[in-house]
Amino acid sequence: MKSYALLCWLLLITAAGYAMFHVSFQVEELEQELSDLNRTALNEQEAIHVLRAEWSYLSRPDRISELAKELLPSLRPPAVSQIQTVEQLPEKNADSVIPATMRLSFPLRTKFDD
Amino acid sequence: MRLRASKSHRPQRRSQPGGRRRPCVPCAATGADSALKEAMEIGRTRLLIMGTVLTLAFGCVAGRLVDLTLLRPAQEPRAAATSSKDVIETERAEIVDREGVVLATGLATASLYANPSHILDPDETARLITTVLPDEDPAKLAKLLRRKGTFVWLRRKLTPDQQWQINQLGQPGLDFLREEARVYPHGELMAHVLGMTDIDNQGTAGIERSFDERLRGHQAPLKLTLDTRIQHIVHEALDEAIQKHSAIGGVGIVLDINNGEVVSLVSMPDFDNNRPGDANADQIRNRATLGTYELGSTFKIFTTAMALDTGVVVLSGGYDATNPIKVSRFTIRDYHAKRRWLSVPEIFMYSSNIGAAKMAIDVGGETQQTYLRRLGLMTPSPIELPEVGAPQLPKVWRPVNTMTISYGHGIAVSPLQLTSAVAAILNDGLYHAPTLIKRTSSIKKKPTRVISKATSRTMRRLLRLVVDQGTGRQAAAKGFLVGGKTGTSEKQSGRGYNRRSLISSFVGAFPMNKPRYVVLALLDEPKATKDTHGYATGGWVAAPIVRRIIERAGTTLGVMPVDEETPEIHADLAIALTKEGPTLASY
Numbered sequence: 085m086k087s088y089a090l091l092c093w094l095l096l097i098t099a100a101g102y103a104m105f106h107v108s109f110q111v112e113e114l115e116q117e118l119s120d121l122n123r124t125a126l127n128e129q130e131a132i133h134v135l136r137a138e139w140s141y142l143s144r145p146d147r148i149s150e151l152a153k154e155l156l157p158s159l160r161p162p163a164v165s166q167i168q169t170v171e172q173l174p175e176k177n178a179d180s181v182i183p184a185t186m187r188l189s190f191p192l193r194t195k196f197d198d
Numbered sequence: 199m200r201l202r203a204s205k206s207h208r209p210q211r212r213s214q215p216g217g218r219r220r221p222c223v224p225c226a227a228t229g230a231d232s233a234l235k236e237a238m239e240i241g242r243t244r245l246l247i248m249g250t251v252l253t254l255a256f257g258c259v260a261g262r263l264v265d266l267t268l269l270r271p272a273q274e275p276r277a278a279a280t281s282s283k284d285v286i287e288t289e290r291a292e293i294v295d296r297e298g299v300v301l302a303t304g305l306a307t308a309s310l311y312a313n314p315s316h317i318l319d320p321d322e323t324a325r326l327i328t329t330v331l332p333d334e335d336p337a338k339l340a341k342l343l344r345r346k347g348t349f350v351w352l353r354r355k356l357t358p359d360q361q362w363q364i365n366q367l368g369q370p371g372l373d374f375l376r377e378e379a380r381v382y383p384h385g386e387l388m389a390h391v392l393g394m395t396d397i398d399n400q401g402t403a404g405i406e407r408s409f410d411e412r413l414r415g416h417q418a419p420l421k422l423t424l425d426t427r428i429q430h431i432v433h434e435a436l437d438e439a440i441q442k443h444s445a446i447g448g449v450g451i452v453l454d455i456n457n458g459e460v461v462s463l464v465s466m467p468d469f470d471n472n473r474p475g476d477a478n479a480d481q482i483r484n485r486a487t488l489g490t491y492e493l494g495s496t497f498k499i500f501t502t503a504m505a506l507d508t509g510v511v512v513l514s515g516g517y518d519a520t521n522p523i524k525v526s527r528f529t530i531r532d533y534h535a536k537r538r539w540l541s542v543p544e545i546f547m548y549s550s551n552i553g554a555a556k557m558a559i560d561v562g563g564e565t566q567q568t569y570l571r572r573l574g575l576m577t578p579s580p581i582e583l584p585e586v587g588a589p590q591l592p593k594v595w596r597p598v599n600t601m602t603i604s605y606g607h608g609i610a611v612s613p614l615q616l617t618s619a620v621a622a623i624l625n626d627g628l629y630h631a632p633t634l635i636k637r638t639s640s641i642k643k644k645p646t647r648v649i650s651k652a653t654s655r656t657m658r659r660l661l662r663l664v665v666d667q668g669t670g671r672q673a674a675a676k677g678f679l680v681g682g683k684t685g686t687s688e689k690q691s692g693r694g695y696n697r698r699s700l701i702s703s704f705v706g707a708f709p710m711n712k713p714r715y716v717v718l719a720l721l722d723e724p725k726a727t728k729d730t731h732g733y734a735t736g737g738w739v740a741a742p743i744v745r746r747i748i749e750r751a752g753t754t755l756g757v758m759p760v761d762e763e764t765p766e767i768h769a770d771l772a773i774a775l776t777k778e779g780p781t782l783a784s785y
Contacts, residue, residue, distance in 0.1 A: 108267055133288075133303070140300035141383035145430030164677045164749060164759045 289378040289399055291412070292419040293392060296461075296636050299426045302392050302406070304399070305381050308361040308374035309354040316371030317343045323369050327352065330363040343371075354397050355379045380406075382471050387429055389471040390484040391422070391463055391583070391634060403482070405634065407584045421636040423459035428452055428751045432462045435746040436719065440466055443724035443739050449486045449613045450743065451718040452751070455621045455707065458630030458645075460581070461715065461755070463487075463614070485722065488585040490610040491701045493720075494687030494736070495549045496620070497606030499705075501558050502546050502660060503623050504569040507653040510560040513773075516541035519552040525598045530555050530605075533686075533735075534669070543773050546660045547668035549684065551605045558604030563595045566603065572648045573619035573629065575611050580631045587612045606685060613703070617718045620683075620705050624661070624713040627654040659773040662710040665741075672741035673706050675748040677759025679767065681713075682706030682744065684736035689723070699723045704740035708748055711770040714757055719743035 152159060293302040310327075317323055324339035331353055342350050355377060356364070364372060380395045382388075393404015401410035409420055432450040440448045452462040465485040469477030483489065505511045519540045522531035534548045545553030558566055570576050578586045590610035592599040602608035614632060622629035628645035649657075661681030664670040669684045685703040688695035703720035707713045719740040730738040752759065760767065 105267065130306070134305060136300055137303045137305060137381055137383055140303075143299075144384055144387070145427055146387070146434070149430075149434075161750060162753075164675070164752075167753050167759055169758060 288417070290380065290395070290414055291416050293405060293413070294419045294421055295424045295426045295429075296422065296459075297425065298419075298421075300383055301388055301422065301424075301426070302380060302382050304378040306376055307355045307379040308358075309377045310352045310356055310361075310364060310372065310374055312343055312350050312352050313348050313371045313373065314343050314345050314350060315348055318370060320344050323371070326367045326369060327364070327372075330360055330367070384426065385470045385472060386468040387426070387433055388424060389468050390465045390482075390486070390585075391424060392471060393583075394471045394474045403585065404484075404583060408582050409635075422634050423454075423461060423636050424463065424634065425461050425754075427754055428462045429464065431751045431754075432464045432747055433466075435743050435750070436464055436466055438746075439719070439721060439724075439739065439743045442727060443721060443730075443734065445721040445724040445739075447480075447485055447722035449489070449703075449718065449720040449722075450747065451486055451614060451617045451716075452747065452755075453617050453621050453632060453716045453718075455625045455713050455716055456630075458618060458621065458632045459636070460614075460632055460634050463634070465489075484583070484585045485613070485720075487579060487581055487583050487612050487614045488587045490587040490590055490612050491720070491722075492607050492610050492687045492690070493613070493616055493701065493703055494606040494685035495551075495554075496616060496683050496685035496703060496705050496736075497603065497609070498546060498549060498554045499620055499623055499657065499661070499683050500569065500573060500575070501554045501561070501566075501604040502542065503649050503653055503657050504561050504566065505557045506542070506656055507569075507649040508561055508565060511542055511557060513542050513656055517545065517553045517556040519545065519550045519556075521552075523552055523555055523601070525601060528598060528602070530601060543660055543663055546683075547663050549605075549669050554604040555601035558600050559597060561600075563597065563600040566600055567595060569648070570603075570609075572646065573622055574631070575609070575615055575619055579612055579615045579618070581614060582634050589615065606687060613718055613720050616703075616705060617716050620707065620718075621716045622648045623654060623657050624707050624716065625654070626651045658710050658713060659771050661707060662771045663773055665706070669735075669737040670704060670706070670741050672737060673704055673744045673748075675708070675745045675752065677762065678748050678752045678757060679709035679711055679760065679762055679771070680706050680745070680748055681708070681710040682717075682741070684741060686735040686737075700734050702734055702736040702739045704736045704744050706741070706744040706748070708752065709757055709760065711767055715755055717744045717747050719747070 288304040290304050292300055292304075295301055312323075314320075320340045320343035321336075323343055324336045327339055328334050328336045334353065339352065342352065352372070353360075356374075361374060364374075378399060380399060382392060389404075391404055393406040393408075394402055395406050396402050399414075401407035401413065405420070405422065406413065413420060432452060436448045436450040439445070446467075448464075448466045450462065450464040451460065453460055463486050465483075465487075467481045469481040474482070506513065511517075516539055518538075519532060519535075520537050522529050524530075530551050532548070532550050532552055534550075536544070536548055536550070540548065540550055540553050542553075542557075544550070545557070561569075567576065574580070575589060576591060578588045589612070592603075592608055599608050618630070618632040622645075625645075627647055627649040629648045630645045631643055658681060661683060662679065663681075664684070665673050665680050665682050670682045673680050673682050682705055685701075685705070687701050688697055689699040689701060691699065701720065701722060702724050703718065705716065705718045707716045721734075721739050721743075724734045724739045726732045726734040726738075733739075
């Protein structure tokens, strides 16, 4: 009986020891993973930071207007008469067709077409 | 069983260390054996001690193993530092526009330094460095590399390409430090507002200087009231006009009437604040806030407003503007002379100096100063920039000063001061200090009352009249109900005025039935061209800039174009020109 209890204890201790080490190593592994992810996140944040600056640089209004002139030659700045509010639009009905005046009268052309 | 047996014996053995012998059952107790037994007993004891020591040692190792694997000390860093924010930590906070567009940010760069004690051949190293950085002087570099010590800067903030090439040289003793370089993605577009920083990232001009501590202390971006799109439109319109009229400079301002926010502020010529070293003093000078000018007839807005507000004249009243006024050595005459009695709206519309001067005399010098002070024209603009010019005022306020100031001579203020004063006149008489920093409504300053609401309403009509029928017709952006006032003044040269070098300006606002924005355009020394019929006055050169700005930026600013001919708008803005004359029904 005594030996049986001892065996139980031994088994318990072994199991607990194993579990403890197992969890410990798992934690370590996860920590490593977290650390890696954090490092990646930091790198990504840095990249985003640089890209934000680059986006701001590339979306400069003067550059956009140059590009628009070059690549969208048929577009012009909107005239005051072209600006309407939603309220000014006619009521939409089911069988309405798009009037010819609202279709594009020119082909949208970009440099990359040819 | 054996386990049990040995276990049961152990306590016995331990209780009698080195003492009596254990009974040895299988052996017989003979005298010859006793010596052997003695020796074995000693051996056992030694073994026991040895075993105990080893057990303890292994126990220690096991304990330490558990300690190291399971119970690690708290101070050991477990994971790489995390950043909970969306943006990385930078030395200086970003500056963004009202829409969040990045205007200034810090980017990591490498700076080259040397450890002279590790340099093998200073001359050769210096020569190699100059192959990558040709603008460095090899003799100077070699001298730096011969210095005693372990640290010397060679070149700050290299491009990635330069860094790579230096690395390629493979010279020992050269190394890089990560530094932050301030970058302005929009270049010259907002150079005057943003200002710049020095090599150590300390603000030296503009917002960078006035908010230096804030930018270094907090990570949150500093939000300005500027709008990049509007800034571009103003910049472009002004640039075109400067080219066309060969002006030496110009100013463009868009100000929100209802809260004093500066939506756009352009001063030309400008510079790229990514390369401030290339700019000259004239380019760096902010004409909009630091420059002070005699702005001419735009001051009639204030003269008329104070005359109507104090009640010295009513709208249907007027003055005789037949003859020029002679005061001491000055003669005040009209540019667009009508040589007759003029009503107040006519004085304003035709920009009569004589009428304005007479009006100002009726108001009185003291009252004039009180009003100008309230409008913020006697003290430097409270704008959040270090480059703010103090207005130039007469030392003694004589009646002649009162008269000349009534039409904007003998007083020099910055274009921004004028703009915010006009905004106050149109904003139901409430003055908002101009600001470049976007604030939440809770910490906004209370506006101060300058003139009555009724006077402000009348002034709207008068300004609208100038664009509809007076000197400012070129500013009429159809649909936006523009109102405004032209101003042309001669620049002082020596003791007199130079008739050929003008400051031509136009201050406009829209939509006049409920003004939202004031737009100012100013050209410094514009030259007349063929299509301005030889004129370089505000109405001919500056008013078209304002029209262009409003036409392009109006809807972006949230103002919808309207039909200018509806009865409601007529009722809002109509004005009786003379007491006897007809009310302009067509207005």
